[in-house]
């Protein structure tokens with residue numbers, strides 16, 4: 001989908017907020033620990049290239065993505081820092097990774113055995129240990145010992161890192177993290193601690209458990225200013241939300257009591273009401289469950305009424321406003337703030353899914369040093 005730039009709905013990405021969140025987190029690390037910015041899924045919907053460049057300027061030493069295309073997009077944008085693909089890449093594509101100096105993850109013993117057979121030039125590898133996420137990685141001691149032999153004997157495989165992923169670091173209950181830590185220590189006892197990078201911390205782990213045994217943190221959700229726990233755990237420093245979603249009133253009318261709004265005629269005016277139409281809908285990622293959510297107009301909360309359509313939706317206003325009046329769905333409007341978290345709770349999901357779900361039909365406008373900037 002192409003960005004609809006001749007329409008007034010848009011995402012504003014405040015790069016200053018990303019800069020702030022990263023610098024604050026780096027202050028909490030010790031001198032042997034570095035931060036890699038996680039910019040998978042188009043930077044959680046914020047735009048991968050712009051957020052990656054901002055993160056690097058703020059002090060991130062490398063980047064993490066989830067697949068090879070996402071890594072190549074960064075290389076095409078002339079980003080030279082190390083990039084780790086955190087998930088599975090088919091062995092048939094390893095030369096693409098090698099050609100662009102992209103670090104891959106060994107997700108299983110089977111994958112590593114295939115790599116051992118197929119690799120013809122040097123490649124950097126991080127080995128994934130599954131300590132309880134149950135997704136990818138080596139679990140058994142016996143397979144770790146086999147893997148170790150390959151890593152020691154094949155000079156083309158540069159064993160640069162070992163890592164794991166905690167599945168419950170965003171919870172008040174720390175016991176599962178403790179179990180995963182124990183399992184990871186067992187893996188380190190097998191592989192040793194001589195590799196360049198040992199990493200265990202996503203945002204939640206970094207915020208509430210520190211970098212622990214590791215010297216690199218994989219900082220994702222929190223860099224965009226979102227609390228990875230929702231609101232279960234308090235942020236050690238006040239994160240700044242980077243993303244705002246704005247639109248404008250394109251149509252307004254006063255309806256008498258008893259008039260219906262939208263498909264299915266699910267809303268009926270209770271009295272004489274001002275109803276405005278906004279040029280944004282579920283094809284932009286404003287999913288239909290947002291019916292009833294309050295958006296901001298002139299600093300006031302106004303409900304979305306009736307079903308959300310593909311390209312438009314309607315809101316109820318407390319008074320008449322002019323066509324062209326700014327409406328804030330997420331972000332700040334005249335001193336009132338709508339967090340992405342509040343939207344996530346309204347539609348019963350996590351903040352991650354809200355920003356990842358905002359589609360490419362919404363143009364992304366970047367703000368740097370308080371000014372809107374053109375980025376290519």
Ligand SMILES: *Cc1c(COP(=O)(O)O)cnc(C)c1O
Pocket residue numbers: 038040086165201202203204218219220221222228
């Ligand atoms: C996505 C991801 C991260 C980043 O997680 P956040 O919660 O966004 O900080 C870190 N590590 C792995 C393996 C991931 O898949």
